Amino acid sequence: xxxxxxxxxxxxxxxxxxxxxxxxxxxxxxxxxxxxxxxxxxxxxxxxxxxxxxxxxxxxxxxxxxxxxxxxxxxxxxxxxxxxxxxxxxxxxxxxxxxxxxxxxxxxxxxxxxxxxxxxxxxxxxxxxxxxxxxxxxxxxxxxxxxxxxxxxxxxxxxxxxxxxxxxxxxxxxxxxxxxxxxxxxxxxxxxxxxxxxxxxxxxxxxxxxxxxxxxxxxxxxxxxxxxxxx
Amino acid sequence: xxxxxxxxxxxxxxxxxxxxxxxxxxxxxxxxxxxxxxxxxxxxxxxxxxxxxxxxxxxxxxxxxxxxxxxxxxxxxxxxxxxxxxxxxxxxxxxxxxxxxxxxxxxxxxxxxxxxxxxxxxxxxxxxxxxxxxxxxxxxxxxxxxxxxxxxxxxxxxxxxxxxxxxxxxxxxxxxxxxxxxxxxxxxxxxxxxxxxxxxxxxxxxxxxxxxxx
Numbered sequence: 524x525x526x527x528x529x530x531x532x533x534x535x536x537x538x539x540x541x542x543x544x545x546x547x548x549x550x551x552x553x554x555x556x557x558x559x560x561x562x563x564x565x566x567x568x569x570x571x572x573x574x575x576x577x578x579x580x581x582x583x584x585x586x587x588x589x590x591x592x593x594x595x596x597x598x599x600x601x602x603x604x605x606x607x608x609x610x611x612x613x614x615x616x617x618x619x620x621x622x623x624x625x626x627x628x629x630x631x632x633x634x635x636x637x638x639x640x641x642x643x644x645x646x647x648x649x650x651x652x653x654x655x656x657x658x659x660x661x662x663x664x665x666x667x668x669x670x671x672x673x674x675x676x677x678x679x680x681x682x683x684x685x686x687x688x689x690x691x692x693x694x695x696x697x698x699x700x701x702x703x704x705x706x707x708x709x710x711x712x713x714x715x716x717x718x719x720x721x722x723x724x725x726x727x728x729x730x731x732x733x734x735x736x737x738x739x740x741x742x743x744x745x746x747x748x749x750x751x752x753x754x
Numbered sequence: 755x756x757x758x759x760x761x762x763x764x765x766x767x768x769x770x771x772x773x774x775x776x777x778x779x780x781x782x783x784x785x786x787x788x789x790x791x792x793x794x795x796x797x798x799x800x801x802x803x804x805x806x807x808x809x810x811x812x813x814x815x816x817x818x819x820x821x822x823x824x825x826x827x828x829x830x831x832x833x834x835x836x837x838x839x840x841x842x843x844x845x846x847x848x849x850x851x852x853x854x855x856x857x858x859x860x861x862x863x864x865x866x867x868x869x870x871x872x873x874x875x876x877x878x879x880x881x882x883x884x885x886x887x888x889x890x891x892x893x894x895x896x897x898x899x900x901x902x903x904x905x906x907x908x909x910x911x912x913x914x915x916x917x918x919x920x921x922x923x924x925x926x927x928x929x930x931x932x933x934x935x936x937x938x939x940x941x942x943x944x945x946x947x948x949x950x951x952x953x954x955x956x957x958x959x960x961x962x963x964x965x966x967x968x
Binding site: 637638640641644645648688692695696701702704705706708709710711712713715716717718719720723728729730732733734735736737738 | 849852853855856857859860863903906907910911912916917919920921923924925926927928929930931932933934935938944945947948949950951952
């Protein structure tokens with residue numbers, strides 16, 4: 524282990540704090556993460572592309588490319604950005620609720636606030652970008668999350684972040700404008716970082732899909748977050 | 755707002771070495787500068803193939819893939835060496851073993867994709883890494899992974915093929931996850947910014963130059 528481990532670092536505190544919440548790896552695996560779980564989730568969401576769970580290293584575009592669920596948010600890049608904006612609103616609200624829940628303290632709470640703050644920055648940037656492209660930003664959805672205990676919240680956070688990273692990846696090849704693509708990519712890798720941190724805190728691998736992260740189509744993602752949207 | 759790359763600069767790759775400093779993507783977006791694509795380094799990454807790393811690497815997507823392959827070779831060698839040289843233990847050993855396997859898979863996939871596109875994969879560069887203990891290694895690992903993320907994010911918008919773009923996206927997310935996991939080991943910030951910074955090829959070359967011996 525690195526020398527840094529001797530110091531009571533923020534990460535170390537988080538690890539211990541979250542460790543106490545008694546999270547089961549199997550529970551997380553059943554919610555999100557590994558390719559098998561994601562594949563099952565895709566199937567459960569009624570994806571009509573049988574290849575969606577088994578994407579190759581050079582062509583993981585299939586179902587995400589064919590899925591046109593972002594059209595309900597607007598045409599082309601505006602629709603994609605509004606879809607992303609909706610997810611970012613949801614993430615921001617989630618972290619906000621969690622921070623207020625009193626379930627976390629100290630370093631854990633700091634991490635939650637930090638991630639929530641970054642999601643809020645994504646909301647601001649996407650809102651501006653949609654306007655810049657001549658579109659109308661999607662409205663902020665009303666949300667509600669189950670916040671019964673720290674373990675449940677952490678598992679949900681990991682699920683949401685892994686799904687968010689997969690959602691961005693699923694749109695990359697559909698984006699027309701190189702500028703929008705560049706912005707989306709710079710957000711995408713941050714979602715990946717968040718997901719890796721949460722997985723690590725749960726004692727799970729930071730790379731649940733192995734060497735190649737898997738994309739998720741918009742239709743599947745929207746179905747998956749539907750339970751948290753009340754209007 | 756300085757150092758916006760222009761058409762003129764694209765025609766003069768040496769000017770692409772000018773670094774874009776102090777530019778936060780969020781600031782630009784919020785200021786409504788989205789139309790200025792060059793802020794993301796789009797102009798700067800275009801002369802890829804003329805740079806030292808891409809020399810002989812081919813044009814277009816093949817050139818970008820060879821640029822990525824060079825970085826993946828570097829990462830692959832870095833982790834393979836550490837697993838041999840250092841006595842890593844426990845969770846760190848597991849993590850580094852996983853990352854090492856991932857980088858090897860990236861090398862393979864990129865090489866294959868280049869061949870599929872009728873290109874010629876570049877050879878592995880000769881490398882040397884300046885660390886003497888585990889702490890030095892993990893610090894360097896964090897730097898190298900972050901450079902990898904910035905390199906892919908900087909290059910990806912230049913990719914023509916949707917398949918190649920999706921593959922690059924799939925890899926960069928994994929590099930970001932590596933960077934975050936290693937940062938946790940180091941007790942540093944796993945997600946330092948809301949928007950990951952991009953780097954031009956010139957900036958990446960400058961960052962990895964100390965590790966290239968031939």
